[in-house]
Amino acid sequence: MSDRSFFTELESPLVRLCIESATQTADAVDTWRRQRRTLERLPSQLAEPLLHRLLSRRLLYPSLLEVFKYSIEKIDLRGESSVDAEWMAYLGAFQYLSSLNVSDCHRINSSALWALSGMRYLKEVDLSRCSKVDDAGIKHLLSIQTIEILCISETSVTANGVTLLSSLKRLSKLDLGGLFITDTALASLQHLDLWGSDISNEGASILVKFPNLTFLNLAWTKVTVLPNVSSIVCLNMSNCTIHSIFKGEGNKAKLSKLIFAGALFKDIDKAFSYFDSSCLSYLDLSNSSLRDLSFLSLIRSLEYLDLSGNLIRDDSVTFIASVGANLKTLNLSKTRVSSVGVAVLVGHVPKLETISLDSTPTDDLAISYIGMMPSLKAVNMRGTNVRGVIQQNGGDAECVLSLTALESLKQLEKLNIEETALKDEAIIPISNLKQLTHLSLRCSFLTDASLHHLSSIPNLINLSMRDAILTNTGIESFHPPPSLQVLDLTGCWLLTKDALLSFVQRHSNIEVRHALMTTFLSDKDANKYHSPSQTRMGTSPQRRFSSSPLKSEMAAIIDQRLKYSIAELLSMQFAFTSVGPSSDPSTSPK
Template structure:
């Protein structure tokens, strides 16, 4: 069993979690990425687009299992919209991702067309682009009209049909001056401008036509501004425009300048960089929604090519952000993109590979731009990134996709020996209409084809699926759309990268083979983690075999390393226990069956049917958490059906659980808390849940529940907590919410609910990413007593009407981040507000009066990424006496703000990162250290000044902040004296000094405060291994972080000679109350959280203590 028991001694071979994990990664590291046929991958990747075609297929169609479809698109609207691409595994034509796809295909051809031609694929690539641009010409029948969607995602997703059999709605949706869509129109303009360059040499007339449409669309987008999903609302739940339209306007301008050399577009790009975010946003993600990194790379290209002219200064700011993107991706930036254990970049579970392919393209072209311009390396905080290093990293990402990963799975369908067979794709999963022309109805597709365990009958050759999760795990199941659905925008950016790799014979130049070591992956440590007072060393001492099973005996040494503490009690636990324990027979297993009340196995893929059969015998188990256990199936859940004491069951993110599994659970009448978010449930499973009448807590997040199914839940009158984010519920379904008379928590984020009924008992409401028209049915005579209201990225019909139904004095927590607000009059009379998040809004100085008026009880305030400047803080000074946390990150405040901040006496956490603070001001020609003002903050514990312009001479005042425990300093101007000045910071626990100019001699002269536990010097590239080693020997209790640490540990044979481990070991336990006769065994009731388990995983193996167990004779000696 996992995570249960203080059991000592011999464990079966399957328990060697730590050792096996290390062996697996070592094998992966040594396996190289050679041997891939990039030309074949390129051919397949282009071929995939033919499977996505809509309209009348041409005679040279190579994907033979497809036939013509969507032949009446646009007819009901009086326009011809036949053609274009289906975006992914459904049958809808979404304009925004389609336009991005065409833009990226065109860019790939423009940069690497010669390599495509050498591979014999340039004509096919141009045909793929033209299939898209032909459709865009049709979709743009008038200068100020653009059709942005054909089909309805809601009705489409209720059916599983071949595109040739479609019976779903084919309504077309458009943007126009009354219903603007700047992002959609500008992205389409960018696509047509880029494509015009592709066709300029072969079809000049067609290229000119594309330019005409592109210019008209750009003018339309810029003149009538607005987000397209506010006009085409049916797109919001599928391709919502979360980044707004500023990035697309700049993107279109850049491509029009590239296509025309018209300085008007360059001036637009340079002059609107601040207003539209191009020079302000530093982002490490690029895709169909967020175009800023793409704009920044294009602008950098113009600069490097000497085309900037008088706009060089503005384009230099674009270039800085482009290099932020590059550095973050290759692991040398201030905020690095996380990576999985297998080494691929990781952003999110749902279709993560779209960001890997798009980033790989930008990295490739930027490295080539840098090389061709003669500029060489990209300067990053963690050291220079040479072009060949960048390209080598890109190659590792491509190789991972093609199969060089821990699973050995190619995530390109049809490439390699092992690839996904159950791609979430309607056309591929149903027999070809050419083989069986029988009509497949809407529901027949689901019943006969969607649930089949066999692979798809049609090969979706070349498609790149969503890919693995953060642990490199992947479930090849058709209903696992987050991982197995492919999309056109996954493939489009990779065309150029594959062509580039194929053109260089699949590898890098010989002289580039020895690249610098990869920077460390983004670590998961917390800035506020306290050090452990102990060091644990564990070793295997003996092995033996019995009945074809191999057992291992472990010894453990615990050393007290704390100079100030005495360890009075210590519990050691077993983690990831997968096999039997030596000497633990069925009678002794009873100690668990009678004592364990709570088991948390969240996120562990080893948990399967056998595990649940064992857990099903735990007679007094009250809480079972299996969230993210991907091998838990419907049949496995059957083992839990007889558990009469179970109160809470968590099956969140168990992708193999569907309606059949839920039916087993409905027999557990004792259940009070049920988590089934992001599983394979449908309406039938939700209806089955309605039989669990004792439920108080129900999490159905991420399940596409319809109104009809949701209404069946109204019998659960005891519900207090209801989470239905991401469902298909509309106002009709929400009308039954008042049946839950005890409901206090409600999450409706990402739903289609716009109006709520009167819910007098609800205290916490989340409607993030919703369009909100009213609550309480718009009845202004009724006031609900909301305490927590989360509406991040929401839009409003009338914000005043929404807040008119909430008792202002009841609110204590309000998150209105990313709501595009410029006025805060809705905050009036919220005198009890304690938490207020206004980040990413258009708030200016005028709005600060509203905050000051309700500031008396505020404890948390975020104004990050707003337009607030220093003078605005004057209003807050003296009006927020209880404020403990303030974030002003990424604003334009300067040193004059520090005086006002010093008048906030309760501040404990202050984030001033990426602001204009320099640490001094000039008054009457005299330099005054502005940091001295912070000495008034007697309780300040955490201060973040990363990304500011501090110099060495302004640091000493920070050392006098007596309460300061966490300090983060990163500036291009800090060096040895700044570090030395902090020796007198008497209570400092964590010091971040990343990316500064620190020498080895300066490090060795640093006398750290006695309290210092962590010194983070990541990116201090002048440091040498010898200097770091010497410092670690002198200060073994300080955890020093730097890129060279890993290399030094390998040379030292581990961590013991370099520094002492201070990882926390905090394992919770209950002392057993039950007494079991004749069993001399430690009866403990164990409760592990996932975080506690993860803290143990870095050890060779967790150990524990066993009594009254007979070891083999050769091992019978005192422990």
């Protein structure tokens, strides 16, 4: 549990202060750890945040674990390099421990697991990527008959060790990802995760003997033919070559979720004909080199459809529209669908909440059609041909701001139009999107004017204006919405450290992201953790941020770009473009 989630859950300011004080220093910990009887009565809702706060501050050591043995029910030590057999010895004494996560703890070996033998309440154990755990470690776990969830992916467990797990009668979820197991190692489970294993079609054939299997992950395996396992509800065969699935006698599988990302199909129409698709609501076919979507006509309950990275064009959108009645999420990123294809969707996707057209040839006309999809909450048009204006018929006709069409989307919360050729005047309509909470812009044509246009969006939480030509004056005069929590100014190279720090001081509730802020926070953290003697001596604000002579000398170097106005910078940019190589038509000015 992170510190942030902990503070969210605890409502009492007094409790927060107590936890903060108790974990301030090693001396503070030594003071209260002697009060063992009091700690034994500490509720798990308080003991667990206290333990993880100690862990995050590097104040937790093995012997200190003993004071928590009657109060902790769940502990997450993933990635802690210091966790070893000594830690496990203390954890094995925890009386009510139900969940233990020591994934990525590379000092854990099979011998260390002996300490867990016979635990009475342990239900979940995660040993993922503990490469020193082998079959001997599995034998120690067999005495814990309460285990329901076990993750041993990327360990040294072999097929023999997996076979031993059949004695764990309550085991319902097993993650074996990345293990070199054979066909004989499979066990009867409800949740079977075999991604990256050596299972073959022969091994997959015995899956029909698993009447309760509902979740099956065969991603990155050599399985090409999956028999009819009618109990399966969720299937993942990403990055597999698929010849047929669920072909066979008996009741048809009623799938609700299919993940085929990166899969190759011998005959996709045939593959989709052997199961009952009436309940299929989630379908991921991203990066599968698809051109024809006619098979979609068999699926009528789709709510999530990911076709990103495929070779589909506008003529395929007709099949999407035919099954769009219940569609809520549609991802067409990195396809060849243009604004013409988006127009086909209008009137056929009444429940669509999220549409992604990232890196497609769509333009401002697509925005006009998107404005006719009333349920949209999130729109992604990153890296498209959007310019923010539509030229009306006739050479003298005025241009229309295309983003005005989004004003009809009363529920729109997220908008991503990064890496487009927008200019300041083009984004003015965005200020009228009152429900917008997340806005992502990334364009070198945007200036201070854009920043101030966006200050009137009342519910904005996250604003990204990367690579914009923002100045110190612009950021100093910016009045952010009261709801703003994150301001991403990455790549805004005209801004100085002093201007950013001044903004942060005035708006301490806003997280500012910028290369200069990263440097500042690193320096701040380094100064925050002084030795006890340094802490007692105290440090004035001036000394706290003092720099070395080298840093002072570097600070005296002024970025020469600062002496130019925005107009001069833009003129130099275009001048540089005009003298560049012109042999490549894609780089020449339009």
